[in-house]
Amino acid sequence: MPDARAPDAATCLGEIIRNRRSERGPYDASQAVEAADLDAILEAGRWAPTAHNMQNYEIVVIDDPSTLAAVGRLQPGGSGDFLKENYAQLSFSEEELIRKGTGLLATMFPPSWRTPDAEPDTSGEPATLEATMRSCPVVLIVLYDPRRRAPASEGDVLGIMSLGCLMQNMWLMAQARGIGMQIMSVFGGDGVEDGLRSLLSIPSHLQIAFACRLGHRAGEPRPQLRVRRPVDRFVHLNVYAHPGAS
Ligand SMILES: Cc1cc2nc3c(=O)[nH]c(=O)nc-3n(C[C@H](O)[C@H](O)[C@H](O)COP(=O)(O)O)c2cc1C
Missing domain, CATH: 3.40.109.10 (NADH Oxidase)
Known part of the structure; x- marks a missing residue:
């Protein structure tokens, strides 16, 4: 049984x-x-x-x-392209991350990676x-x-x-x-x-x-905020629904 x-x-x-x-x-x-x-x-x-x-x-x-x-x-x-693309996906607060539902928190990365014009750090030990x-x-x-x-x-x-x-x-x-x-x-x-x-x-x-x-x-x-977009933000029933369209 x-x-x-x-x-x-x-x-x-x-x-x-x-x-x-x-x-x-x-x-x-x-x-x-x-x-x-x-x-x-x-x-x-x-x-x-x-x-x-x-x-x-x-x-x-x-x-x-x-x-x-x-x-x-x-x-x-280090790759400058990586740093720029990474920066574009960062959220700088938990509220921002929850709202976006995608990407990662900036605090996961070193401070030097959290600026829009970040460049690979070539000073010091590799x-x-x-x-x-x-x-x-x-x-x-x-x-x-x-x-x-x-x-x-x-x-x-x-x-x-x-x-x-x-x-x-x-x-x-x-x-x-x-x-x-x-x-x-x-x-x-x-x-x-x-x-x-x-x-x-x-x-x-x-x-x-x-x-x-x-x-x-x-x-x-480690406490870690994990987010995903809600299902209704990526599922389209029968026809693709454009965001914002009524
Ligand atoms: C194709 C692929 C590449 C990834 N590369 C990395 C990576 O280089 N380093 C890392 O820490 N996580 C990497 N991840 C993990 C994602 O960042 C992670 O799955 C996402 O942020 C969601 O977090 P979770 O796995 O805790 O749910 C990768 C995931 C996938 C699917």
Whole structure:
């Protein structure tokens, strides 16, 4: 007899989806990601839908402490374009973020990034990923294989969407198993990509899509305002409703 009090699968899945969040804080260095958890996360990725079932990815699992430390020494190149585009999406108060329903709070970023004319800081020691990688037991580097392209997909848009499905499957499984996860796009960017390629012997036909940092959060969750647009602000019934039109 099924337990009538047990939440049904849809309710459980809804909670996992709603509670999944970016765990950007430090992880507990004394707590490994168990092999069973890592296997479950990779298995969830394996069953992700991909366009034409092309499975256009490879994943490098980094759990070797000296390799993780070497990743932490990579120096992301600052990009003025990134800073300007980032600034345009910032909210400078919680009220502003709630009203917009999209983007991020400015306080998540260093003060030098919070000005409209911010430029990469070239004074002092070059920034590294050391602080982010410290205490992190596992990093997954997800590689995109453009040769496994679905037919009739200009610019391989469908392939890029497929990588998003892979990301989400792994993220939801990590959430379900109590493993924190943070996406790091930085590894595909200037200054880091070449270093990571040679460190991990990544062949030239593969591109670095994104990385996931996995681990158990150290301490209590940081209070963090998470916003989304309400459903009625992005759903259009039968016909596209232009905002403001009566
Ligand atoms: C394609 C993609 C790239 C992302 N890149 C980063 C990143 O480089 N660093 C980061 O901290 N979060 C990154 N994120 C996480 C988003 O910022 C985050 O999902 C969003 O702000 C919503 O917050 P939540 O994940 O806590 O719900 C990325 C997410 C996606 C889907």
